[in-house]
Amino acid sequence: MVHLTIDLIAKSRNHFKKKRGLSFPEYLKTLTHLHFSSKNIEDIGDLSMCRNLTVLYLYDNQITHICNLGFASNLTHLYMQNNNITHIDNLSNLQMLSKLYLGGNRIAVVEGLEQLSELKELHLENQRLAPGEKLLFDPRTLLSLAESLYVLNINNNNIDDIRDLAVLKELQHFSAADNKLHNMEELEDVFNHWPQLLQMDLSGNPACKKPKYRDRLITVCKNLEVLDGREINELTRQFLINWKASKEAKKKKNNTHALTPLIPYPLTNDFNMGQGPHPGQIYSHASMQKWKPQQSLRAQKLKIPMSGLLNHVAIPSAICSHMDA
Template identity: 85%
Template sequence: MVRLTIDLIAKSRNHFKKKRGLSFPEYLKTLTHLHFSSKNIEDIGDLSMCRNLTVLYLYDNQITHICNLGFASNLTHLYMQNNNITHIDNLSNLQKLSKLYLGGNRIAVVEGLEQLGELKELHLENQRLAPGEKLLFDPRTLVSVAESLCVLNINNNNIDDIRDMAVLKELQHFSAADNKLNNMEELEDVFSHWPQLLDMNLSGNPVCKRTKYRDCLITVCKSLEVLDGREINELTRQFLINWKASKEAKKKINKKHMLPRPLIPYHITNDFNTSLSPHSGHIYDPANMQRWKAQHSLRARTLQMPTSGRLGHVPVPAAICSGVDA
């Protein structure tokens, strides 16, 4: 097993030979960059003498755990992509860490970043997950980096939901290509919380096949300059924004016209000289309704009676003349 230790650094021609004239302990104190990529390293030993270390390159190795880095309080860049790491831990002392590269590992849950308040870039693409597994995010970690994170790369991780990421309001570059994002409404809601977003890549997701996919995202992400590798023309954006506003205004007008009209009260009249049917102007009363029905029936019978004496003379019952029910 290859282990990264002080002795391994001493044997490296790429390091100590560049600092001739210094003792080895003095050299370790001045060391700011440590390059040990592609060395079949499986473990990190005691490197506490490298107290001024700021950049550590350990990509393309066989490391399974992040450990023994608590001494590196000045570390700003950590490159550990393409290893065999399964958990993100032991990073709480790296409070100056700005860029963290962990792509190509075996991480299933993104966690353990609660103390990294200066983290600006997080790269987690291409995790080698078990079949059916997807990359998940601990909400506490998302909240802890929400004020600082500007770059997030989660390509190819079977992700189908990013609603919890809405808190990352400082994001400027977001890459989630080759995942399983499919809900346009959810994406629009999340992206509306990212006012700083400049560059986004969602290519290879099912949502890209939706009608007006590109147009919708351009209108939601008003600061976006590049979408799926294609630049956004400002004239095109303004046209789409105006078109969307016009469409929404028409919807409001149509909705207003489709509102149900108020019902007209059904009033009853006992004025028999003007009409045989109810009309407005009279207050409904059950007694009036009965009176109207009786008068309507009586008049109908009277009009059918035979004439007597002179032509066209129709006798009118006294009940109608007196205004009382027959």
């Protein structure tokens, strides 16, 4: 079992020349970058003498737990992809951490990042999950990253729903390729919450095969520059936005016309036509002959002929047939 310790650093040829002119403890205090990738390291030991460490490369090892990094309050970049890590923990003291690389591990739940207020990039692609398992997100972690996270990579993690990610309103680069995203309406709703989005990759998802997939996302993401590796032409975007606006305006107009109420019978009582037949009642021919509309005083004063008056009153077709008879 290989442990990353001060002794291992001392034995490393990468640091041999740098030690000349300085004692080893003095050198460790000046150390800012530590390269120990592909060394079969399984555990992180006591590195507290490297108090000014800012970048730590530990990718392509056999590490199972993140530990003993509490001293590294100046750490800004941590590369631990392609290890055997199952949980994200022991990072709360890394207040300056801005880029975290954890792709290719065995992480099932994204959690333990609540204290990382400076985190701008989070890379979690290609987790080696159990069959049927998908990458999940702790709502507390997402909420804590809402104001800081600019880049999120969750490629190939069996994810079928990203609605919980809507709180990440500062995202500029989003990669979720080779997942199981399929609901276009849900995707559009999430992307409406990301006004800063510039680049996005959803290739390899079922949603990509939906009609008008690319057109719909371009109209939703107003500042998007690259979608699935293809640049977006600004003229194309404006055309699609104008076309969508025109289509919605036409739909709204049609709905307004459909909802316009019909004027009930009788049309008006301004002429005081007297007691007439009820439009919902069936009348015999004899009864219709007895009923004769009487001209009102107002109609008489206006000298409107009775025949002309009837032309201004809407009479149901059923009644008209009787009258014609």
